[in-house]
Amino acid sequence: MERKSCWSLILCLIILVITGLVGNIHINKEFVNKLTNEVEFSERKERQKDLDIKDYSLAIEHTQKEIDSVDKEVKELQDEVGKLNTAKEEKDKEVKACKDSVAVLSNDVAAVEKEKSDIEGNFGVEKTKWSEEMNGLKQKLQNQSLVCAFVNATADVLKDEPTIKDLCPQIQTTVQVTVKL
Structure with missing residues (x-):
């Protein structure tokens, strides 16, 4: 019986080892499934991040194009403002020249008006003198x-x-x- 007991013991040990191995395989399979799920989750996260990065890079490209377009428009507007400022400065110079010439002409007109009033005053005085002299001469002519x-x-x-x-x-x-x- 020793052989029978030995075989039984070996058989029990084999069953126990097989059960242990099956349990270990089952635990390893669950661990592998868990790791597989984590890897798949990580891969999905990575793919989502890649998609997000692509979306961000497209948004960056689009924004950069808009910035370049706006920069170009700003440069064009600055050039136009520069041209307008140059034209404004020329017009300001013309306005100043006109104001200066108006001031000169006003001074000339004032001088001419003063001269005219002086001449009119002198003419009035002279006319009065001449009228008096003519009246005196007429009276002398009348007096024989x-x-x-x-x-x-x-x-x-x-x-x-x-x-x-x-x-x-x-x-x-x-x-x-x-x-x-």
Whole structure:
């Protein structure tokens, strides 16, 4: 019986080893399944991250293109503003020149108006003097000088002395006409 007991013991040991191996295989299989699930989860996460990175890189490219476009527009607008500033500066210079010329012309007009008023004032004074002198001369002409009554003026005397006619304008010269028959 020893052989039988030995075989039984060996058989029990074999069954026990097989059961242990099956249990170990089962534990290893679960561990492998767990690791496989973790690997698949990690791979899915990695694929998702790759997709996210691709999306971000596309978004970065799109944003970079927009930035480049905006930079280009800004540069164009800055060039246009530069041109407009140059034109504005030229117009400002023209406006300043016009204002300066208006100021000069205003000064010239003021000087001419002052000169005109001075001339008009002087003209008025001169006109008054001349009017007074003319009135005085008219009055002198109207008042006949007593000397003129005694002047004997003939045409020959008036030719020799033209001042007599100026002093005595009332003197009438008689012209002697001799008629030959």
